[in-house]
Amino acid sequence: MRKTFVCILFGIAFSFFNCSNEGKKEDEKQASSKMPVFALLDSASFDFGTIQEGAVVEHDFKFKNEGEYPLILSNISSSCGCTTPEWPKEPIGPNETSSIKVRFDSKNKVGPQVKTITVYANTEPANTELRLKGIVNAAPKPATGK
Incomplete structure (x- = not known):
């Protein structure tokens, strides 16, 4: 039971981390597309x-x-x-x-x-x-x- 609870917490934390990285990557992509070329x-x-x-x-x-x-x-x-x-x-x-x-x-x-x-x-x-x-x-x- 304890292992299952730790795995669920780890899964939730990983999904939040992954979502926040996707937002950063999208922000970086938008910023670089606006730069002079x-x-x-x-x-x-x-x-x-x-x-x-x-x-x-x-x-x-x-x-x-x-x-x-x-x-x-x-x-x-x-x-x-x-x-x-x-x-x-x-x-x-x-x-x-x-x-x-x-x-x-x-x-x-x-x-x-x-x-x-x-x-x-x-x-x-x-x-x-x-x-x-x-x-x-x-x-x-x-x-x-x-």
């Missing part, structure tokens, strides 16, 4: 092809905030000083589009190149990676006259 309109990678050393390549990564709250890009960093990002400093409202301009200077960069640009925002996950890639051919050497 950084959605790229094109690819996260841009192949600039083959260029001559010294050329500067620019590309706009277009994106949209598909969340319910304003999207704030807090910082953007690049894997190399030769790659410079420009981004909007003001919040991007729900369903608004904008872009991140990335400029790659190929001076003193010869051969295959892959540059990573990390976007930090108030999203889940908190960062997104973009890539520029291509090949830089060496600039021709000036002819020496004898």
